[in-house]
Amino acid sequence: MSAPRHPPGSRPLPLAPGPEFDLVRRFLGRVDTGAGVLVGPGDDCAVVDAGALALSTDMSIEGVHFRREWLEPEEIGWRAAAAALSDLAAVAARPLGILVSLAIPARDAGPFAERLMAGSREAVADAGGTLLGGDLTGSPGPVVLDVTVVGRVEEPVLRSGATAGEEVWVTGQLGGSRAFVEAMLSGAKPARRARERYARPRPRTREAVWLAERGLCSSMVDLSDGLAGDAGHLAAGSGVAIVLEEERVPVHPAADRALALSGGEDYELCFTSAAGALRPFTAEFASRFRVDLTRVGTVEPGAGVWIVAADGSRSAAGAGGWQHFGGAA
Amino acid sequence: MSAPRHPPGSRPLPLAPGPEFDLVRRFLGRVDTGAGVLVGPGDDCAVVDAGALALSTDMSIEGVHFRREWLEPEEIGWRAAAAALSDLAAVAARPLGILVSLAIPARDAGPFAERLMAGSREAVADAGGTLLGGDLTGSPGPVVLDVTVVGRVEEPVLRSGATAGEEVWVTGQLGGSRAFVEAMLSGAKPARRARERYARPRPRTREAVWLAERGLCSSMVDLSDGLAGDAGHLAAGSGVAIVLEEERVPVHPAADRALALSGGEDYELCFTSAAGALRPFTAEFASRFRVDLTRVGTVEPGAGVWIVAADGSRSAAGAGGWQHFGGAA
Secondary structure (H helix, E strand, O other), X not given: OOOOOOOOOOOOOOOOOOHHHHXXXXXXXXXXXXXXXXXXXXXXXXXXXXXXXXXXXXXXXXXXXXXXXXXXXXXXXXXXXXXXXXXXXXXXXXXXXXXEEEEEOHHHOOHHHHHHHHHHHHHHHHOOOEEEXXXXXXXXXXXXXXXXXXXXXXXXXXXXXXXXOOEEEEEOOEOHHHHHHHHHHHOOOOOHHHHHHHHOOOOOHHHHHHHHHOOOOOEEEEOOOOHHHHHHHHHHHHOOEEEEEHHHOOEOOOOOHHHHHHOOOOOOEEEEEOOOOOHHHHHHHXXXXXXXXXXXXXXXXXXXXXXXXXXXXXXXXXXXXOOOOOOOO | OOOOOOXXXXXXXXXXXXXXXXXHHXXXXXXXXXXXXXXXXXXXXXXXXXXXXXXXXXXXXXXXXXXXXXXXXXXXXXXXXXXXXXXXXXXXXXXXXEEEEEEEOHHHOOHXXXXXXXXXXXXXXXXXXXXXXXXXXXXXXXXXXXXXXXXXXXXXXXXXOOOOOOEEEEEOOXXXXXXXXXHHHHOOOOOHHHHHHXXXXXXXXXXXXXXXXXXXXXXXXXXXXXXXXHHHHHHHHHOOEXXXXXXXXXXXXXXXXXXXXXXXXXXXXXXXXOOOOOHHHHHHHHHHHOOOXXXXXXXEOOOXXXXXXXXXOEEEOOOOOOOOOOOXX
16 A cells, blocks of 8 residues: 555544543544555554654653653653654654553543643654554553654664764753752752753754764764763673763753763763764754754773763763663662 | 664674663563564664554553463563554554563562563564564553554555445454453353463464455454454444344353453454455365354444344444443443
8 A cells, every 4th residue: 555544634533432432532633644654543553654664662650750740741741752752863763653552540531641642742743753543541550651653764873883983972961851850859949941851852853864864973872861871872782982071061051060971861862973074064953953062072992981080080980870670870 | 774784693782781771681582683674672773674564552551451460471471462463463464573661660670571571572473573672661560561563564454444235254252361351350260261362362463464465354453342342443434334143253162142242352353354255265264274254244334333132133232342441331
């Protein structure tokens, strides 16, 4: 099959009657069978037309990844979708769509759930994709969202492509999201810009595609667990050492240097690039995307992640970042 | 890109050190970058090469979809994957793989989680696919599994293709899975065959592809919520009435007629076929797949699902099936 079964903007396929399907109908809105989406939500599967597709999934659980009292329902949905879309950015894939599995207590099966799903739809639309489907179920306790992302990619930028002598770069400013969490946990009033970073992170999907199309990233990862920790994936995947210069790390105005190195959930990109290759493009990138590019270190022979302090002393970053079973390093 | 980045049977891409990644490493086993899988687990995304892809997701929650004390960990993992794979069968897609998001309490982040994931891997391998990726996170309470399925499909069989005058068919025997649940809830000893249907359902992926290749199904749905309820999706999707003849419904030996009509989680197929078209193929189908095909009704002009009793009386099936917010009809 090569043409959409229902035209863009049409209503979803009718579902059987019933309160669960009533709620699903409210989730869907208009079907966007855009480029590549042959069958949208409403059947047993969505069907997409694609060459090479990138796929990933990311689960968010109330009490683990978010607290309901810190966020509007739309922000919970946005944040979960953005975290998953960030994995597409990390391989330089163009978002096609998302599938959202949602488990909610029965009392939330109304406006709360609808607003949450509206937030997820908004996040994927902002990234150029659409809602492809999902699952809705009751939860005996926490709200659980699992977002699967699907994106087109011809030449994925993997974690394994870094070589010694290259530069290490990051997008944006780091630590803002964690600064919000620290403020909330300590009872302080969080900075508005820190809250925005936490509640509405913007996955760098367009930025990643732009960089990859110009051959400017040899390996890449998104920053979900913190720079020191996630850089470890590039080191392990490529069989190299990643050396980060502490003084170079771009610190979010609401954060400090320690948070910028270890704080998670910024959803910026960390990537490697041939020495000198990126410099001619940084001004154009910054003006196009209104996001800075900063060189934060170098790739060296060896293994692991190393932090070079202002005085030139070098220390191992350890396991680094957030771990669900073992806590933060 | 057109060739796998790592050859079939190779180890997954190295992950950074840490207890969470240790557990993930134990989940993966050998990478099966089989046909169409260009990048397996271990990077930010899996990458698959495909024409048209079917995608769906299905969430299973402890206390809602399963009880830990009823099942071995491998069965929990198998069952969740089988339920999701059944959605591929329902559009006649060939399984490429699954992504599994798993949330578990910290105390289960060992053999329990490994055995559960082994069950999911086994189920997808049995259906001809592979584990493509997933997410692992802590849970403050219940075990949560969300399985996203990815399959190849050229001509998906949708819910919207039924027309008046066609026949309605089902695969297998119905009600066995629910018979197990009823027995467990009432404290009776469940029949072995009922337990097998509940604990290790086999999604009808190969059967569906075989039928679709021969043009024998005009619309199709899998039976996750019960025949009467799921037939409602064909009725609603196609704008027709589905008329089920109660006496024809194939009843699992451990079940009764009421369970066969309303009991969910059998993961058999219900589909429509042109009058007389399927009959010449039923013997070959039964001998090839060791699964029966049974004509259970007809498609008529109108709407909704109707049950014809032995005395010829006709009653509306109602909303039917299991609903998470509103209970069983």
